[in-house]
Amino acid sequence: MQRELITYPDQRLMAEAVAARTLLTINDVLCDPDRRRVDLAVTGGTDGTAILSAMADSPLLDSVDWHRVHVWWSDERFVPADSDERNDRGAMAALLNRLIASGAMDAAQIHPMPADTRSSREAANASGQETAQVLMDAASHYQMELLHELGQDAAMDIMLFGLGPDGHVASLFPDRREVLIDDPELLVVGLDGSPKPPARRLTMTIPFIRRTSYVWVCGSRQAKAQAMDATFHASCDPHAPASWLDATRQLLWIGDRASTVQARH
Numbered sequence: 001m002q003r004e005l006i007t008y009p010d011q012r013l014m015a016e017a018v019a020a021r022t023l024l025t026i027n028d029v030l031c032d033p034d035r036r037r038v039d040l041a042v043t044g045g046t047d048g049t050a051i052l053s054a055m056a057d058s059p060l061l062d063s064v065d066w067h068r069v070h071v072w073w074s075d076e077r078f079v080p081a082d083s084d085e086r087n088d089r090g091a092m093a094a095l096l097n098r099l100i101a102s103g104a105m106d107a108a109q110i111h112p113m114p115a116d117t118r119s120s121r122e123a124a125n126a127s128g129q130e131t132a133q134v135l136m137d138a139a140s141h142y143q144m145e146l147l148h149e150l151g152q153d154a155a156m157d158i159m160l161f162g163l164g165p166d167g168h169v170a171s172l173f174p175d176r177r178e179v180l181i182d183d184p185e186l187l188v189v190g191l192d193g194s195p196k197p198p199a200r201r202l203t204m205t206i207p208f209i210r211r212t213s214y215v216w217v218c219g220s221r222q223a224k225a226q227a228m229d230a231t232f233h234a235s236c237d238p239h240a241p242a243s244w245l246d247a248t249r250q251l252l253w254i255g256d257r258a259s260t261v262q263a264r265h
């Protein structure tokens with residue numbers, strides 16, 4: 001799919017524009033009379049959370065029939081459910097708690113990735129093999145949930161990604177083997193030893209992400225400029241994980257002036 005680069009003046013306007021784009025696209029998808037629901041995958045990090053906060057403040061928020069929207073995560077930090085490091089905690093605080101509290105959404109429409117239920121002592125004392133098994137079980141649990149909800153051809157409608165300064169998206173980090181997974185049956189995997197803490201994470205895979213209709217890679221500020229340039233202009237570079245992304249309807253890199261200045265030249 002052809003990629004497009006969109007530049008907004010600054011981070012705030014970028015977040016507001018992506019928020020509006022998300023809300024309008026949810027409405028567009030739901031206009032199809034054959035459509036029962038929309039599946040949206042969100043992310044954590046600075047830009048991901050700023051976009052969700054902007055959705056909460058958007059005048060378009062109430063135009064969406066939230067009872068037909070399901071929310072998933074493209075990646076999660078594998079830590080206890082009450083840890084502030086979890087991506088879902090930020091998303092709940094920024095937007096989702098409000099939608100549940102107002103009755104616009106039911107908690108069953110929110111699909112957080114599994115948390116580490118071990119005590120900190122158990123987790124610290126576990127062997128590498130035990131931890132690998134725990135991660136594999138958690139990943140397959142989420143994959144089962146995806147297949148249960150969406151069937152064998154499970155796919156997201158919209159995926160919002162926050163681009164890391166190293167070119168990572170979700171928990172797909174440069175030169176890690178997760179980036180190279182090409183098994184279409186593997187939708188979610190676990191990883192230990194992430195270069196960005198915390199070490200243990202769960203992530204959706206490239207083959208699964210590529211089945212998504214709308215994929216938007218978002219990164220603002222100068223800190224993301226190099227990653228924007230490297231990932232927008234490359235294709236399937238293991239050192240630039242976002243360069244592997246694709247979509248079936250729309251593939252966008254979205255930034256502000258500071259983050260896209262290099263990518264535009």
Ligand SMILES: O=C1O[C@H](COP(=O)(O)O)[C@@H](O)[C@H](O)[C@H]1O
Nearest residue numbers: 043044045046047162163164170
């Ligand atoms: O660790 C993560 O980082 C990325 C990007 O974070 P940022 O703070 O540099 O914007 C995030 O999108 C991802 O979901 C998260 O797990």
